[in-house]
Amino acid sequence: MTKRTLSAEQENERQYELRTYILGYGLALILTLIPFALAAWGSLSRMTLWWVIGACALVQIVVHFRFFLHVTLAKNKREDLQLILFTALILIIMVGGTLWIMFNLYSRMMPSIMP
Amino acid sequence: MTTPTSRYPGLNLGKGHAEADNACEELVFGFWVFMMSDLILFGLLFGIYVTMLGATAGGPGPHELFEMKSAFIETMLLLTSSFTFGMASLALKYRHDKGRLVAWLVVTLLLGLAFIALELHDFSSMASKGGVPSRSGFLSAFFGLVPLHGLHVTVACLWLVALLAQIAIYGLDKGVKTGLIRLGILWHFLDIVWIGIFSLVYLGGLT
Amino acid sequence: MSHFLDMLFGRLGWDALPFWTMLQDHSTLSIINGVIATAAASMVVIGALVTFGLITWFGKWRLLWSDWLTSVDHKKIGIMFIVISVVMLARAVIEASFMRAQQAVGLDGGFLTVDHFGQFFTTHGTIMVFFMAMPFLTGLINYVMPLQIGARDLSFPVMNSISLGLTAAGAAIVMISLMFAPFSTGGWSGYPPFTELAYSPDAGVDYWIWAVTLSTLSSTLSGINFAVTIYKKRSPGMHLFRMPLFCWVSLCTAILMIFGMPPLTVATALLALDRYLDFHFFTTDLGGNMMNYVNLFWAFGHPEVYILILPAFGTFSEVFSTFSGKRLYGYNTLVIATMAIAVLSFTVWLHHFFTMGQSAHVNAAFGIATMLIGIPTGVKVYDWMLTMYRGRIRMSVPLVYALGFIVLFVLGGLTGIVLANPSVDYQVHNSLFLVAHFHNMLIPGTLFGMLAGTNFWFPKAFGFRLDERWGYRAAYSWIIGFMLAFFPLYALGLLGMPRRTVTFFEPAYLPWTIAAGCGVIFILFGGFSLCVQLWRSIRERHLNRVPVGDPWDGRSLEWSISAPPPEYNYPVIPQIYSRDAFMREKDEGTPYQRPDRYQDIEMPANSAMGVVIAATGFLMAFGLTWYMWWLVIASGVVALVAIILRGFVRNTSRIISAREVQETHERWLDIVNHTPGVSRAQEQTTANRGRALPPINGASQ
Ligand code: HEM
């Protein structure tokens, strides 16, 4: 006997969780392949390409959180979700602020370094 | 379809593992908080990388140094290892035997090691093209960010080896279970950071 | 042979000894500075030797090892944090006096060399922030917070001990830099490019980097520990909004530690990469950009100042309500204000570099955000005043600190609002006006808060009250001394005197620097009073015992247990029904109940991890500083192996039997029952054995 003798309920749960992982893997694969393919063979303009890559990355991050780390909107998950959102807020403030400040400084003092 | 109730991020061990499940609530939450702190660290390094994009100081830039193919393979390795770790977690939760769990873990470990090996190979080929951190601010920023992720993966692999040894000694006891759940979180987390790296550093740099 | 020695000692040579320069260069200035440096180093050596000697003499090594160093009890770890902090405070205050003395005679000269003065302000600032304030508040939270939420320990006791070890290692690095000099001269902020290898090639900056890194790691871990504890370990019924305010500030401090420390970790790590591996993050060549460092440092720096101040706010909240005999006024607004401050503090960091060159609208945005913080802080001040309003105020020692705080802190806050205006900041940045401002926040805020907290909770921790007479003397001397020492700096700043200057050539400064020098005499007397206070209290501890544990008619849970508390804090985890849980019991006449049933208690077992991490952390930092690579590798490997092996340890807890718990508890309950209550008027007399009369009879002055 390799499987633990699972109750019907547990078997259900197992099926569900297995599907979660597979679905997550599939979505992540797609969201990885799109930007790589576009970057390798696509003929989008640079700006559009960046936007697409960024969007795919963001969605893929959400996919990972949802399907691999099992963070959902369910009530008993709120604490973890809040923590992620708070972290995201701090990241936006700190990293966004940093970019704003630094590029403002560049534009005034060393425009040559602007990419 | 009922979603299983959950008490902490990552896969929940559930009622079948009452003792370990209880211990996880606090341990995993703590580890989760630590991951968030680590995420700030990476976020800032991403920010610095962007501010240093123009600081090539006449040295080689992304187009001369990065290779899309190996970035792609690395991405696949890591993503697949995330999936296999998920399978390992399920084996831990629903099966009696260690065999399947250990098998999935070993597969994960091998994928992780392959990732590290490929990354090291990348770095050395960059170095042979003059891409070393002492060359420019841009390269410093690259080597501050990407190898830090690699270092994390190395630590995760080391932890995995330690846990395999613990499985060999203690079997699937509480300590091993809580350890595996936390390592799982680290593993998936590192994959998330890698999404940032391949999108921003490699794809962003190569377009 | 010499090759071998080079490998063994790295770049550590004879010239690192503090008297070396003096032997080469016989000028008066060099000799004076050599003597000062040597005296300081000898004090460290003698202090260490005397401590070792005494411990050996009394045969206390075993006790020290098993009851303290390897203990994971949050109360003991808290006390050890505070001990480190007090030792470091002594050093930093002495250094401050030297700086004030130098500037008092600094017209056209003085007695300190430029380099020496640079080390003085760098170590003073670094110690005060990272090794005085941080350990003090970490220790206080460690001690008090679990008691207040009715928990038996923090969530991760061994990690707590590791935090302590990391801080201890960092403090030891700063101390040993007196023997193997020099320390950095780059200020507590360590701005490159000055701190880059090209401009500061000696070991000083490396000491600074590793000391600060150790401290940062420690604080990050402490923050995680505190936050998880508050989330997961509250006793039943202790909803978040029933927690004492001190727990709320602990939570917000913890959040600030978790999210505010990473920028500093990044900044120092990148600086280290520049110095050790020839990276170019902040160098002046090859695309390096020091503005990134400044930005990172302050993205940490501003949350940090709120880490320093919030615990003091929490302490004062407890002090105001306890010594006014009233419920805390505006609890909800205080909580919301605390959270608002915590979040806003992430949005203002640019006000530390208004003058770096970004455009006016960036400055304006951050200036406005800065001023916004004044609002929640103002709310708090009003809440505290309204707590005292119509209260039966007892002028205890903690309350004296609290009153000093409230007046002086508002003044300092106002100067902060002034500085938040970019155009004004352009005039006074980098001047002594700024130094006056932040000391005006940090001394009445952080330091007074910590001293008030010590006076307040000391009887709980050790079972006897602190001597009040010398307590008052200390408090008043600190208040007066602070005003004398720092108000002149506002004037000096407006007159244009820059900070971090060793000498000046403008005679108009002199009266002010002399006045400030006099202030330090009062501060030193304050420090002396603190020592006497402690000494007298210990000598007369039998007279001042408060075994019942409630000397101030306290309101929150920690006062409901014996002083000192048993290792497991609560024999039975209490059920909470309202805010001010213990006061409610006293009001209802039901404190000190005998529980029906006792259970075995599982406590975390001792662990040597903290000591191992302290030792390896210290050696690794020392090796890195002096390029002793073998030491770095060896201690790194030992630390890694220890951490891995720790994962293999399985019996990590220890059982205290129900019998033992019962015996201890009932013995204490007997004492409680045989102790007469004492009215508030007799609070400071030997009649106070720690049992308070109910307020109706007892509240009279
Ligand atoms: C005990 C009374 C204190 C005195 C007399 C004192 C005196 C001084 C003096 C003279 C300076 C150098 C000013 C200059 O740049 O010209 C200084 C700097 C500084 N002090 Fe204090 N201080 C005291 C307490 C504190 C406390 C409690 C803290 C923090 C918790 C603190 C933090 C700092 C910092 C961060 C600096 C800046 C160091 C730098 O320039 O890098 N001080 N202090």
Ligand SMILES: [Cu+2]
């Ligand atoms: Cu600030």
